[in-house]
Amino acid sequence: MKFYDYTGVIHFHSAFSFDGYVGLDKIIDAAAKNGIDFLLLTDHDHLQARDEGWEGWKGKVLLIVGEEIAPRFNHYLAFNIGTPVKTPDDSRDKQPQIYIDAVNAGGGFGFISHPDHEGTKTFHVKHYPWMDWSVDGYAGIGIWDFMTDWQSSLKGYLPSLISFFFPAFFLRGPRRISLERWDSLNQIKKIVGIGELDNHGSIVKIGPVKLTALPFNRAFKFIHTHICTNEPLSGNHQKDIPLLFNALRYGCCYVAMDYFHPSKGFSFLITQNGEEYSMGDSLVMEDRAQICISLPVAALVRIIRDGAVFAEETSKDIILSLRESGVYRVEAYLKRYGKYRPWIFSNPIFVK
Secondary structure, three states: OOOEEEEEEEOEOOOOOOOOOOOHHHHHHHHHHOOOOEEEEEEEOOOHHHHOOOOEEEOOEEEEEEEEEOOOOOOEEEEOOOOOOOOOOHHHOOOOHHHHHHHHHOOOEEEEOOOOOOOEOOOOEOOOOOOOOOOOOOOEEEEEEHHHHHHOOOOOHHHHHHHHHOHHHHOOOOOHHHHHHHHHHHOOOOOEEEEEOOEOOOEEEEOOEEEEOOOHHHHOOOEEEEEEEOOOOOOOHHHHHHHHHHHHHHOOEEEEEOOOOOOOOOEEEEEEOOEEEOOOOEEOOOOOEEEEEEEEEEEEEEEEEOOEEEEEEEEEEEEEEEOOOEEEEEEEEEEEOOEEEEEEEEOOEEEO
16 A cells, blocks of 8 residues: 655644734745645634635645634634635634534535643643534544643743753643543544644744744644645645545544654554555454554554553564454654654554
């Protein structure tokens, strides 16, 4: 089974957002310098970047324009929509099903964004979690959000200063509550997990000095969503955007923190009777099957079945016999500077 692995960033804001500070020309340039293949832009409440002709291939980077629907709580990332979906007023704030349905009615799909965001009291950043889990019709959820993770380290001025210069060393990975919820949801139906950046290029003032909190050239080094397609991108955005969207919605993707080592080359398959099944696939257990995992370099690998650790091994290539049904996914932790650091989190394969 041959896949084409494309590195992307989902959820960020440009100067088209009221709280964005960086123009798309500079953002695209930063993405190209970091080897990013595609960008999913999510400015607030509009699709102005598309209206002004920004969507499409810009050199080696494919920019795709989406929207973040962002009332006080329950933020939602919407893609493949023709017109913006309005952020509800306060009276409808507690009814996110309304805008999930509106996105679907417009032919789009969406992801629950940074569901366990807590903000940070040190710098007076508000919390923006998802509050209503009675909703349905969403394609997936953010399982690892850079801002949620990084901001949790800002618990004092000295730690914050160190974290500002070395963010990768402070990232702890997806929150346990996020993974547990995701595993639970996948027992009911497929819910795709994505990585988020949520960078704004915000300006921070320290005394008389103004600094960009996280320049895009740095921000693009961290949490990526890799989409694996069954054919290569063509350079024609009218064909390539649906190709990426179909693979993303299907769950043929994984989340990686590529700062310490690139994750391209990662593979997670289940084989049975000469057939191969990858992330997002379902199979019916008929005979002895095998889990096959391949990594670019050796790492601590945990195979998760129905939310619990099924097997754990430190290796580059893993093959294990499989005799039980369940929802299987992979976590990999890379040892760097004396510590295992979160690296790869795959979407599941469903064994029935």
